[in-house]
Amino acid sequence: MPVNLKNTKQNLxxxxxxxxxxxxxxxxxVLHALSxxxxxxxxxxxxxxxxLVGAAYLCNQLDMLEDLVRSLHVRDIVRYLDxxxxxxxxxxxxxxxxxxxxxxISIRLIEDLPGVFATVATDLNSGRxxxxxxxxxxxxxRASIALPGIFTPVKLDDKWLVDGGLVNPxxxxxxxxxxxxxVIAVNLNGDIVGKHLRKNREKAVKRKEASAERKLxxxxxxxxxxxxxxxxxxxxxxxxLFDVLATSINIMQDR
Numbered sequence: 152m153p154v155n156l157k158n159t160k161q162n163l164x165x166x167x168x169x170x171x172x173x174x175x176x177x178x179x180x181v182l183h184a185l186s187x188x189x190x191x192x193x194x195x196x197x198x199x200x201x202x203l204v205g206a207a208y209l210c211n212q213l214d215m216l217e218d219l220v221r222s223l224h225v226r227d228i229v230r231y232l233d234x235x236x237x238x239x240x241x242x243x244x245x246x247x248x249x250x251x252x253x254x255x256i257s258i259r260l261i262e263d264l265p266g267v268f269a270t271v272a273t274d275l276n277s278g279r280x281x282x283x284x285x286x287x288x289x290x291x292x293r294a295s296i297a298l299p300g301i302f303t304p305v306k307l308d309d310k311w312l313v314d315g316g317l318v319n320p321x322x323x324x325x326x327x328x329x330x331x332x333x334v335i336a337v338n339l340n341g342d343i344v345g346k347h348l349r350k351n352r353e354k355a356v357k358r359k360e361a362s363a364e365r366k367l368x369x370x371x372x373x374x375x376x377x378x379x380x381x382x383x384x385x386x387x388x389x390x391x392l393f394d395v396l397a398t399s400i401n402i403m404q405d406r
Contacts, residue, residue: 165331168201170316175200271315
């Protein structure tokens, strides 16, 4: 039965903004559409780029982010990326991007936002979700957008954290945990995942292909770990690029 979101005053509305890399800017359009429809979410949860857009939205900086994205050129992107090859578990440290956000986002703590907000990151050691529901807003965003192999992982509370999309690409469960009775889920990869699914008669072939793919990923993971320290030794306890990639592969396999 359809739900009239405008008349759900007694119910908390949650908005789950999923991962999606560059597709994530589509979240901006979704938020504008919801506003035009008179729908204001009580709870906003984001994964990866969804965390970034959600934070900008609650800080009343959505227009600023949209203007930035629309005006970006290749040279601008390079300016925001502090690239260091094979150091610290990723190509991009993310400091310049965080400095930019720090300049435009005045709210420092999640609990000081005008609405309920939370993000998802992935614990590299355990492979489990880490939820940010309070504390530093920028730390929560930075951890959630740490795409393995691109952005360096973030160390917080003795945990090395990477992109939440590995374990919870569309954080509906987090919205529910935060108290939402109605959840609007924005899956930007919906037309990619499952796009080329076979019919029932081809399921056996798919299972065989999946098994072969899993074995290939396992071999790749082992190979990456073996080469990790020999190519670029890291300070004690700091995950290197290949170690991050290998661990991320293992985490995705276990989901």
